[in-house]
Amino acid sequence: MRPGGALLALLASLLLLLLLRLLWCPADAPAHTRILVEESKEATHGTPAALRTLRSPATAAPRATNSTYLNEKSPQLTEKCKNLQYGIESFSNKTKGYSENDYLQIITDIQSCPWKRQAEEYANFRAKLASCCDAVQNFVVSQNNTPVGTNMSYEVESKKEIPIKKNIFHMFPVSQPFVEYPYNQCAVVGNGGILNKSLCGAEIDKSDFVFRYGNLKEKKALFLEDIATYGDAFFLLPAFSFRANTGTSFKVYYTLEESKATQKVLFFHPKYLKHLALFWRTKGVTAYRLSTGLMITSVAVELCENVKLYGFWPFSKTVEDTPVSHHYYDNKLPKRGFHQMPKEYSQILQLHMKGILKLQFSKCEVA
Numbered sequence: 001m002r003p004g005g006a007l008l009a010l011l012a013s014l015l016l017l018l019l020l021r022l023l024w025c026p027a028d029a030p031a032h033t034r035i036l037v038e039e040s041k042e043a044t045h046g047t048p049a050a051l052r053t054l055r056s057p058a059t060a061a062p063r064a065t066n067s068t069y070l071n072e073k074s075p076q077l078t079e080k081c082k083n084l085q086y087g088i089e090s091f092s093n094k095t096k097g098y099s100e101n102d103y104l105q106i107i108t109d110i111q112s113c114p115w116k117r118q119a120e121e122y123a124n125f126r127a128k129l130a131s132c133c134d135a136v137q138n139f140v141v142s143q144n145n146t147p148v149g150t151n152m153s154y155e156v157e158s159k160k161e162i163p164i165k166k167n168i169f170h171m172f173p174v175s176q177p178f179v180e181y182p183y184n185q186c187a188v189v190g191n192g193g194i195l196n197k198s199l200c201g202a203e204i205d206k207s208d209f210v211f212r213y214g215n216l217k218e219k220k221a222l223f224l225e226d227i228a229t230y231g232d233a234f235f236l237l238p239a240f241s242f243r244a245n246t247g248t249s250f251k252v253y254y255t256l257e258e259s260k261a262t263q264k265v266l267f268f269h270p271k272y273l274k275h276l277a278l279f280w281r282t283k284g285v286t287a288y289r290l291s292t293g294l295m296i297t298s299v300a301v302e303l304c305e306n307v308k309l310y311g312f313w314p315f316s317k318t319v320e321d322t323p324v325s326h327h328y329y330d331n332k333l334p335k336r337g338f339h340q341m342p343k344e345y346s347q348i349l350q351l352h353m354k355g356i357l358k359l360q361f362s363k364c365e366v367a
Contacts, residue, residue: 010285014326034233036263037213037292044352078234083355088346091142094256100315103342105279108319110353111361113145117306118355125356126301135302137176138272141240145269145308155241156289157269162246171253177234177237182207186304190293190311193319200310202363209304211296224259233263268295307357312348314341319361 088106129135138145146152150164162168187207189195204210225234235256239249253265276298277290285294293312300307316322325331352359 004280019070028229034210034212034230035236035296036227036230037211037236037265047167061312077113080109081353084109084113085351086350088353099304099353100317103314104319107349107361110349111319113353115352115358117354117358121354122301122356125354126185127279129279129298129302133272133298133302134180134291135272135299136181138269138275138300139178139302140176140236140266140272141172141269143169143172144177153270154243154331155238155268156241157187158274162240162243168250171250171265171267173264173266177264181303183304185209185306186211186291186300188211188297188300188307188309188312189325190309190313191329192313192329193328194313195311195328196325198310198360198363200360201367203364206312207308209300211300213292213296220255222253224261225258227261227263231262234266236266236268237262239267240287241268241273255353265294280344280347285347285348287343289342291341294348297348297351301351306335309348310360312345312359 042158061235084106119331141152146164148164148166148168148169151161152164154160154162185207186209187204189204189210189212191213225232234250237249237252238245240246249265249267256265273290273295276295279298280290280294297307311328314326315324316326326333348357348359351357
């Protein structure tokens with residue numbers, strides 16, 4: 001293997017870096033706070049195209065008074081949007097009967113409904129997340145929440161432990177780095193093919209905090225060059241999700257340290273991710289592992305007052321019937337059974353309909 005090949009192979013096989021520089025991340029972009037998030041190696045594999053489907057509701061749920069759409073001018077539109085909101089809640093637990101085209105029709109209907117942030121819905125959901133998981137204190141591993149001598153269990157391989165010795169402990173920040181929370185406007189940027197030519201770059205870069213995730217398949221020098229694009233960003237790694245991720249994550253830490261990069265490495269706390277998985281399991285998301293998108297969306301709701309999602313699109317085409325790749329960088333689907341994308345997406349749609357966060361479904365408007 002040529003010099004540096006071992007590190008390159010590890011990076012290529014394990015790291016799915018959140019870099020969108022070819023799309024809309026110029027070097028002179030505003031220096032907002034950013035998190036670059038990595039997925040685990042099991043997250044993507046080439047599989048036959050097969051979208052799991054959902055079934056329409058048999059009956060509508062009881063209507064609450066705190067609706068996102070109560071104060072709109074058109075009574076007909078208000079009624080339609082309220083019915084749609086409760087319908088999505090009802091079918092979210094069903095798994096059969098809905099085709100991709102049916103799902104896209106639902107999204108078309110959602111786009112016709114005016115969106116309005118609902119402070120009470122947001123506060124209630126945020127409180128539930130904080131009660132179960134508390135991202136502010138537990139999101140990443142720190143010296144405060146993981147002292148020397150801890151035997152840390154892995155997130156997925158929970159029967160396996162790693163002893164936290166001084167050499168590992170020194171990689172952790174002293175305390176949680178998000179002391180400035182709550183941030184006002186946060187953008188969570190997914191890796192969906194819908195991002196290509198979306199014209200959303202300027203809008204995203206206006207946010208106070210940007211969470212990104214994507215793919216890295218390049219050499220060490222280009223890796224460092226791409227990282228430099230983001231300025232003083234945090235680089236979030238799943239070192240304690242799978243044992244196979246640990247060594248590679250540590251190599252990235254030392255690569256950045258040796259190059260005196262300004263970016264700081266953080267590690268997902270496995271206990272936080274376990275608690276988050278239990279939270280979403282109560283809502284019907286029972287897959288082997290949550291997607292990075294749902295993890296980071298959950299974190300953003302706790303850390304931010306206003307959350308907007310870009311690049312979340314698990315479909316093979318747009319609502320206008322234009323083909324779209326699964327990722328902005330390739331068309332490989334998640335390993336079957338690893339995530340539950342339709343289930344997750346229906347949950348995110350519910351959060352959108354309730355005014356807790358906002359989903360960007362199409363191209364952004366450019367001033």
